[in-house]
Amino acid sequence: MTQYLVRRILASIPVLFGILIVTFIIARVIPGDPCRSILGEKATAAVCERFIHEKGLDKPIYVQLGIYISEVLSGDFGNSIRLSLPVTRLLVERLPTTVELSFSALLISIAVGIPLGVISAIKHNSWIDVITMMWANTGVSMPVFWLGLMLAYVFSLLLKDSPFWLPPSGRLSAGLSNDPFYEVWGWILPESGLWSSTLDFISRLNILNALLTSNWELLKDAIKHLILPAVALGTIPMALIARMARSAMLDVLGQDYIRTARAKGLSQSRVVIKHALRNSLLPLVTVIGLSLGGLLGGAVLTETIFGLSGLGRTLYEAITARDYVIVQAFTLVIAVLFVIINLIVDISYAYLDPRIRIN
């Protein structure tokens, strides 16, 4: 297992290096003058020249690449001049929104997708199966942005005066503030540094922070704001998971050892949960891992629709504003997250299936 782990981690290093180069290239070839787009249209030639020199943009491209790589390796992503903020700060502020959104979307998709798939496999060819699969096929084909807008229309407008009303945008209602748990607990943090950034990051995960500070009103509000975007974002993976769970289950249920288990007189639930579900988990892990990548992409659309300033929306705005520092850093972070997710998927694969780690 250790050998497998090491081999798998080593194999992802060239990919990470490739990602570094690609993000560098993307940021450099975005058309437009970086100086004018960052300092504004009125920047004079002299100011621009100094700016270009200060940023090292007049050096040969391979020197710039070298500087970029050494900076990234030392954890320095540079500053966004447009927002006058260090990019690491921006990450700490914006990433939690996306993390919270993607995780709740994934949670919903797993919690609904797997049971639906399992039920329709058990009741193969029944009306439940037909309806579930019709629904799953529709879900896979759903444009996230359309679903989001329609959900907002139904739950924020049509159900306005009912208890099912849900807010169409933002993370918290106006007037509610999310006091960081470390302040509530009376901790005193250093001005900057990894430790305080980490705590700050955690405190910006609204739901977790509300739980840590036992602020139930805040918790309820944060969840209410999260439901619509999470459902919109989670629908495609939910449908994918349901389909995959069904076909994996059907595969397993036809095996001899299931018949043996039934012949032993085990109850249906025991056969399904203990014998069948465990063995059909393997393909599910892949689908779940792969959908996380889709979630990060879909987050751009969902965040735009529901007015959340997360990773995706910030990246999109940075691209249109030619803020190459943010573009570089954020695409890098997303790609690295994606590589790590794939790594985790492969490792859990090996954990679930001993045949893989031996070969």
Added chain:
Amino acid sequence: MTLQSDTVAKLDPEILSLNSVSLWQITWHRLFRRRSAVVGLCILGILVFIALTAQWLAPYDPTRSMLDVDPPQKIKARSAPCIHLLGCPEDQPQHLMGTDGNLRDQFSRLLYGSRLSLMVGFSTVTFAIIIGTVLGAIAGYFGGWWDNAIMRIMDVLLAFPSLLLAIAIVTVLGPGLINALLAIGIVSIPAYARVMRASVLSVREMDYVSATRALGGNNLQILFNRILPNALTPLIVQGTLGIASAILDAAALSFIGLGAQPPTPEWGSMLGAERNQVFTAPHLVFYPGLMIMLTVLCFNLIGDGLRDALDPRLAQLS
């Protein structure tokens, strides 16, 4: 000797009858027995019909503002659908799906939109299949350094969520429908390269390939005549499902303003342009999205059907 020729003569008609049923006939046959695939084919048929006859079906020019057509006092921007058969007053101009923010007939725009979506799906996938197949074939057939270089590049492309990479590429190339198509095409290359490489690897060492080589066949002949036909079935399945995701991604790019530019009637951009009006004019958001979903759905259904129909494990010749 006589015995042998007898056996051959007896077997012949059988062999002939087996040969006369081609793989495609079997596939069609099986595809038509799957209810969901038939539904998909029906939707696709309707969409193709709409796309081909849009200029006769559409009551108005899709880019024409109604200001000069209807008396201005009677028509408002983003007016709700008005259908005379369903009780809309006769003196009101009929707009089956209402009008959009620029007073254009939503129904006509919707019909014309089918042309773009189908074109988007087929052109990006064709582009990606051609490039991906060539790259995958080179990687699999020549192996070694080629394989490593090509597949590592594909790994890096796959390391980005496809929509984000497409957004980045469009930004570099500049917004516009053609650039959006190019971006989606580039992003989907790795999938085909992988499929092709896997097929090449699986048949490269087969006897019939060695036989061709022994008979003096060159690399190109071996690749095109011996290996490519074997890779065709997974490529077709992947391609059909790829059309679905290409249409979805293109609509998303247009939705955020990086794809088709106004006044082009494209579903994604129609939806994006009116998204802030969803509370006041939901029909402007509902119909284009529904069309995107139906189009994507039909390719997904056909793709799934094809996968099952082409799967030799499920093969029953009947």
